[in-house]
Amino acid sequence: MIDALIKRWVNARVRALSAYSVPDATGLIKLDAMENPYGWPAALRAEWLERMRHAQINRYPDPAARQLAEKLRRHLALDANVGLLLGNGSDELIQIIALALRDEGRTLLAPEPTFVMYRLVAEVLGQRFAGVPLKAADFSLDLPAMLAAIRTHSPAVIFLACPNNPTGNLFARHEIEAILKAAPGLVVIDEAYFPFARETWLHDILQHPNLVVLQTLSKMGLAGLRVGVLAGAPAWLDEFNKIRLPYNVNTLSQVSAAFILEHAELLEEQAAQIVRDREELTARLRVLPGLTVWDSRANFVLFRVAHAGAVHESLKQRGVLTKCLDGAHPLLKDCLRVSVGTPDENGAFLGALQATLEGG
Numbered sequence: 001m002i003d004a005l006i007k008r009w010v011n012a013r014v015r016a017l018s019a020y021s022v023p024d025a026t027g028l029i030k031l032d033a034m035e036n037p038y039g040w041p042a043a044l045r046a047e048w049l050e051r052m053r054h055a056q057i058n059r060y061p062d063p064a065a066r067q068l069a070e071k072l073r074r075h076l077a078l079d080a081n082v083g084l085l086l087g088n089g090s091d092e093l094i095q096i097i098a099l100a101l102r103d104e105g106r107t108l109l110a111p112e113p114t115f116v117m118y119r120l121v122a123e124v125l126g127q128r129f130a131g132v133p134l135k136a137a138d139f140s141l142d143l144p145a146m147l148a149a150i151r152t153h154s155p156a157v158i159f160l161a162c163p164n165n166p167t168g169n170l171f172a173r174h175e176i177e178a179i180l181k182a183a184p185g186l187v188v189i190d191e192a193y194f195p196f197a198r199e200t201w202l203h204d205i206l207q208h209p210n211l212v213v214l215q216t217l218s219k220m221g222l223a224g225l226r227v228g229v230l231a232g233a234p235a236w237l238d239e240f241n242k243i244r245l246p247y248n249v250n251t252l253s254q255v256s257a258a259f260i261l262e263h264a265e266l267l268e269e270q271a272a273q274i275v276r277d278r279e280e281l282t283a284r285l286r287v288l289p290g291l292t293v294w295d296s297r298a299n300f301v302l303f304r305v306a307h308a309g310a311v312h313e314s315l316k317q318r319g320v321l322t323k324c325l326d327g328a329h330p331l332l333k334d335c336l337r338v339s340v341g342t343p344d345e346n347g348a349f350l351g352a353l354q355a356t357l358e359g360g
Helices: 002-009 012-016 042-053 066-076 089-100 116-124 143-153 173-182 202-207 218-225 234-241 251-261 264-286 308-317 343-357
Strands: 083-087 107-112 128-133 157-161 186-190 211-216 228-232 300-304 335-339
Touching (some): 042 251, 066 083, 066 251, 107 116, 128 143, 143 173, 173 186, 202 211, 218 264, 251 264, 264 343, 308 335
Parallel strands (some): 186 211
């Protein structure tokens, strides 16, 4: 009876999908989700908890998150003419953009492989999605192919993750400029990994009427808060705000994020440490036999190894959880992605990988 009801009433596109899978990391060194592995000093945690004591959780949160938005404006050094819209993670903001630009026959476009939510959101909304393969050697943009796809599909929105996930590279600035000029619709530059790349398009927004920029507090160490940030011309954000669900950023997230932005130097120090750890991890991976390792500007490293699925399972059995990307896209054949952990976590991962490669 239930199966018949679902078949009749649940959208066929939804029934054909698989839910976003998050593996259980209990008891494992968790290096699969690009999280900041560093916590806060005890004194800072105590100060934060004292601030939280005064949060009015019996009341609805500020729908515009004004205090947090103002602190973010100062933190990001935004021009006064650039607007901000906050979301329940950048995933919600991606969905809002796609909903606002949705219409019959329209296309969303992105180079691939990239962040899976761009395609997933398009499929859920019944929109066409055009994926343009990156160059196989280094995952850089194939600009002629991108420009040809823009001419063919006239996309309503183009998503560019920069640095790109899962490949970790930045796209060349002059190529993004060419895409901005060619695009008939909106271009969203997703800078989720800005804390590690330190290159941004935030200060170019007013020069490009079709540009908005996404960032998130997740990768800088606040993944549990789910706070995404969309910067753009107020005219764009006014349209997106019409379909933003009310009270989408909860009180505890607003209070916590506003608090830690008063101590932004800690997050910046942690990001700098992660960058140093990333460079060491990359160098140590490169001395292991049989690996192809790509440079990264994010807080993870992508590498190729024969029989990646088996290697992934072996690492898991040895207590380390990574992300297996084999099968996710043809260009990711036999690829694994490892988040940068603490030096001890990175050492444990490298030891487990070496033991796996040696068949021990």
